Amino acid sequence: MNGFFRKLGLFIEVKRGLVIAASVLLLLAALVGASRLSFATGIETMISTDSQVYRDYQEFNKNFGAETVIILARAEGLANLVDLDNLTAVDSIEQQLSKEAGVLSVVGPGFALRQAMAQIAGAPVLPPDQATLEVIMLDSRALRSEMKHFFPTDNFGIVIITMEGGTSLDQVSAVVDAARAAIGRVSFNGIEASVTGASVIFAKMEELMTQSMSTMIGISMLLMLIILAAVFAVRGFFAWRWLPLGAVIIGSIYAFGMMGWLSVPITMVTMAILPILIGLGVDYAVQFHNRYDEEARRGETVAEAIIDSVTHIGPAILIAIIAACLGFAALFLSPVPMIRQFGMILIIGVIACYLVSLFILLPVLYSHDRRKKAASKTASPKDGSEVGIVERALAKLAPRIIRNPVLIISVAAVFTVIGIGLDSRIETETDENKYISQDLPLMKDFNDLAALSGGSTAFNIMIRADDVTELEVLEWMQTLEGRLLSQSVVPVLRVDSIAGVVAQAAGGGLPSAQAAVNQILEFVPELAKANLLTGAKTLANVTVMTAPGLSTEDLRGLRETVDTYLSSPPAGVTAVVTGQGVIGIELMDSLTTGRVEMTLLGIGLVFLGLFVLFRFNAAKALIATLPIAMIIGWSSVVMYFGGIKYTALTATLGSLIIGIGVEFTILMMMRYQEERQKGAAPGAAMTTAMTKIGRAVITSGLTVVGGFGALLFARDFPILTDFGAVTMINVGFALVSSLVVLPTIIVAIDLRKERKLAKAAAG
Template identity: 35%
Template structure:
């Protein structure tokens, strides 16, 4: 059974069960709305690294054993040693210690009370600043991590490995405690840390998604109003697309796909892509309603002829997005899933709901029209919905596009422009080949020089309150970065492993420019033993027994794991991420060369390491995804057409645009992020349709007996208007992305809009001469055509050379 026959049967079923189909889609809307309630906003490390990767598991192990996350309260004021301030901190501590999930609360008040008890026997905050300063002087080193200077101090609220919901609860309780603790006037308390960043980020993502969707809808209204003229219910395709988006939201909830800063960009993109499906079905249904004897015939014809054609475009688009699923970055995988699910949802909504609802709307229009003829006056429906008055209007739907465009001034302008373009293209096709190839190659080179940005804080809105506070704390407090090495051994009290740690740390300090010191139990044992590590296990264990429990927990876990921290100063902040990656690689190589005691292994980990993996994904991974996408689209077209030239034409045209994309990013100083890294696949998915539709019309005209050149001219001037309409609406959908507060999305939106414009340009300038060349391959043979092309290109250079000599 052919595809058209299958769709014809589907059309007959849909027409015979119109109310069932219509009501079924409304029920699906309700189910989707319910499913959407399960969507969660997420911005954690899981969005960058796959949970089953060794890097994530190492980081998770490090976090569970040695790292406790904290909510940080930075206190600013005249004098942070003020007893009134310290007593307020004490009240905050007593509140937070009773909050579920909180492991500990540390502040200057905690230590001052403990010191006062040791000195005077009274566990209380002194009543004067002088007494406080006297207590601090007994052991100033204890306070250095909590009191930065006279005007700044910290309160740390730590928690263990808990869920994001629990972290949000602790953050909310912290903000309440700050208010209830009654801090004295004149002091500013800033609640910051990763939990605060995550909380604000989730709020920003929710708000940004709503704004982007509303803006995309508004822009689409403008686009349809401008280019979809002379059509009844010309805004109705937008309603159909919104239904497709609702189905996508529902699928997200049921499939547990998290909403991330990348996936929120999928929905404006889906409006841009899905509107094309809705327009195609809307256009064909209106055309069939005008020329068919019955509405049943119109529905069946729309299914039979438009269904398979749009399905081919949908298939190629989804195939290009499949390559995103191979990314090592989970949020790009989720982005790819959403695009595939959303495109299928929009296509299904346009095919069934859009077509059947137009059936009912046309029927209502007829009834209103007849009633008005009987009564001689306009009905309330015509006043509210003017489109109802234009029952079976003589003005066409989007085939405006092809036959009746002459009545529309906009179409006349587009047609005239396309005629000039195709004339120019056919006259200068050899020059176009040279320019396209050279600029494409330059784009590939420029692309290789574009850096990647892996600092997730740069992806966020830079005026986000929690981020502003985070940067402010960093400016005031400073701090240094560390590379963490987990060492698994059979006995943490073995002198051999401690000596190895000491020697390895010394080697790193001596030989690495960016390693300034080490921090581990080896350092502490040396301090307790006169600067040397004991030779016996018993001596080491005796020192361990003297250490506070908190110190042992900070550097060891059980009797099998030790932690060695390498102080790299501000290297992580100052160096580009590829420099950090090189530093980590050198340290890892040193670990292999410095032989460890038998039964001992070492793993480099820490919060910085995952971003080196992200760097690889953005630089080399994106190239693999793009190449895979090109290959998959080529194979898909080859399977559909069983003609290598028909498969190569669209693919080579889009490949040229992918090359040009590198020039655009280079010109606008746009770096690679998890969003711009998918640009190649986006160009393939969104732009291949234009070349495919032009190619279909080209071969259709050839089948009618036109010579190849005239067939291409006819294809461009007739189908070209439809492509301009489709491309304009798609670009308007993408344009909404440029207004996002997230830099990662706005830069992606800018590049995407420019790339879509270049895709349209390539479809009318590069694709026609390319397909004509391929047509010559078929008629003359590959060898003779290539010889003619070579001679033509050389003649261009010879001509230029003679001009220069003159």
């Protein structure tokens, strides 16, 4: 491998102009690709589009409209809520929005009043005066129970806008804008209205994601500038220590260009890629720059410094890159699409940053030093020794940790075991709405709505038949409703279906003749049927509403009960359970079982990869992998006591930290082997290795911490801030493990080998 990299170094030295020109052309192509980037916030980012769960949900959405926009009217009191002028204004909003493209139905206080007037006066009109209005809405100065669906309290009114199936995010956004414009055109007295709902949140997501990405990129750049200025001291003028950051910016553009060309969208997970790549990429660039600088300090010519730095550090970083990519490749095992995309772009990004460091950073250094003739003469010692504070500290640390292998390894192992035991007790967050800050005004409105509604839709039962309005099918639906309301697994607050609508119109029970059913259905307004029955009468929707805040296990138990009730439908009838509850269960399963498998696979792939790269030396592969694998347990301790839940991002921590941390152990091991090959004893070789490469490893670790630290400023997305905090701690653990646990293990093993050899020789 060294021979190949020596030839590569010679190629970079001779063909540097060609290399830089090719890099510029690729950069232009990457910029074009980056312009093709798009955002994705829908269910397809969390559930595989090939799964039956996704297909059922899409069919339900197409026929009944899963997207809803809610207008929440807050009144100062009941008097304002039942004021005819205010309700006339609400009704005008309903009428305007019912004409918007993509809207399936609009039901609210105006709809309820018109329905009541249709029964009283025979026409769906608004009450003519305040007295009639109060007769319809009030009973002993309190809201009538039949009005509670649209007037949940004495202070709130709700308008529900259901979108047609298959509507795009742009259509939802247009309806949200239309709703806000309609609110602005009317005049309320003592009422404030706002637009909310899950669809509104997703429509707003792109704007929030763009703002957060801009903040994270700016912060990560600033942190890199500070870290490199404080820690990374190299020859030349002060700003030269920021050269690795420039290289990484180019590498990140390459990565985002590939995202565009491969049609990988920006999601709540992949939006974290850029600050992470900045941290990781600066790490690789620092290693190359540091080794080039070390060779130059030895008094080598510019050409020799380039060739030797590529020869010595190139293979070590390549092995680290391959090991990192193998760790990231474990993310492909996840059933969650945005996690798989996260893994793919991480792999593309680290490879791009490695190639940029090799083919752009080094040629730039060469061109600069060749012109200045700075590499041929230096006042530094010819052996390149350093006397900085970091090197002095590491030189003192090395002998102390080498003398205490039992204590260090025991403490590390104990925390690993404790973490493994605690891991199963860490909660998993599957509610995508909780991935967004609850302090945002739109989330406050959404939470107010959830509290007011007195429940949330747990499941939708989609029923198929040649004619779902046949009396036999309606009777089965009504029986199903009764069983759901009476079952005791989870309290069911309400069940809505077309059978219930017919029974209510018939006075409380289903008619005994099909003709009567058909007559009632003709009378029921289309708006009342739109979300329960398709026009062809081949599909029906049964909505099961439960109390809000149920755990996934509660939903799972209810789902199993519902499946039991659906096991024996009438002949020619099929039923499937879908809706947000099913999505939540599916996502929970993906984030729990998939997370453990991804972590184990990541460890296994890294070990096998290093086993091959280290020429089938199992001991070296194990030594490089074990210290980093141990910190997965340490991470669980932090998450458990820190109250941090597993999410779509923190579920990747195991594979991610294996991929990131193994670089530190590989660099340390290979520098140690380099010193051993020069004839140094184990203790002296490790002290030299820690002193020589320790500064670069610490700088690399700090840049990675800085990259993840930028995630802490994505305040609108707790999913990112939690992930950033835990990963920063894990990278710190990786540094500790690489500079404390790894050296102890390596030296202890080598000393034992030497003792055995000495004993054998003496014997």
